[in-house]
Amino acid sequence: MSPLPKVEPARTSKQKLEDDKRRHALDTLQLVTGVGAVKARNLVTAGCTSIADMRKPEYYSTLTEAQKIGLRFVGQIPEPVTREQAETVLDFIRENISSKFEVHLGGSYRRGAPVSGDMDVILFHPTHVHVPTPNISHSSAFSNRKITGTSPLSSKSGSRMTKAEREASPLIKDVVQPLTQGGLIAATLSTGARKWQGVVRLPEKDKDGQWELMSERVKLVEADKGFFRRMDLNLVPWKSRGAAMLALTGDIEFNKDIRLKAGQLGMHLNEFGLWRWQSNEPEEPEANAEEAQQEGSWELMEADTEEDILAELGVDWIEPTKRNFAYVVGKPTKKKATTVKGKSKER
DNA sequence: CATTAGT
């Protein structure tokens, strides 16, 4: 009387256990900055199942430079940054670079969070850096295609930088270098013309409120002594300050929402500004080839503060601290029957 | 190009 088909409990539970272990290994390896789903899977498949394993030469040698840095600071980087720590770093930066830079903190700090996962530093400079034209065509709503690399405009300007160009860039020369020599910057994860990502050692003040000696800080960095945190430096053209403040303050859902709104109004919003599409003169429509060459171009709108951009989008001012969770798009004096978005993830 | 990261 046991017509029940027999299952195989031994095999099933063993399988389940191995699945759990594998998942745990994948999650663990992804604690290292720069290690994502693909790299973690490759490592686990190769037999690397722990942070300690990752330091073995056979695995370590497969890591990128950024992943090696991530591994070096894996015990420190996940630690949250307090507002006080962020403000200390901000003070230090202001004291150690040219006063021509206007320095702000974005991210969850600006949204009022008590602690943040990292520091998002925004640097405005009145002269340096130019504003790149968006790489998408206006009809992207229908044909989601980008302008091809054969476009005379897009092919060149956004291209890569040589090492020499990189070191001559204002972000590196005028910001990263002094902050490194000052003993703030401990390691670089990635660095380009307008974005630097890396690790800083929190500067400390002595009993008299004086910073540590510069030479002391540099030694402490080399000895891995102190508190290390993630920081991003963003160099922003003056004209892009409003768009950059919006983009770098977030949160993600807020950014998506106002960008969607811009698109619905036929505009394009990115961290460089609010753009409107300018069609080319039809000029002489006769005899034109089947493929119209240039349909038009994106032109930067005047709106260069957060207020102006939001106003242009028909959105009333929203305090940064209100950009965290549910927020309303549309007229505030009307019913609340407008789009409300929830949140999911925050550090 | 894919991967990772960032709001």
Next chain:
DNA sequence: ACTAATG
């Protein structure tokens, strides 16, 4: 939704 850097 959209962009930057790496390899």
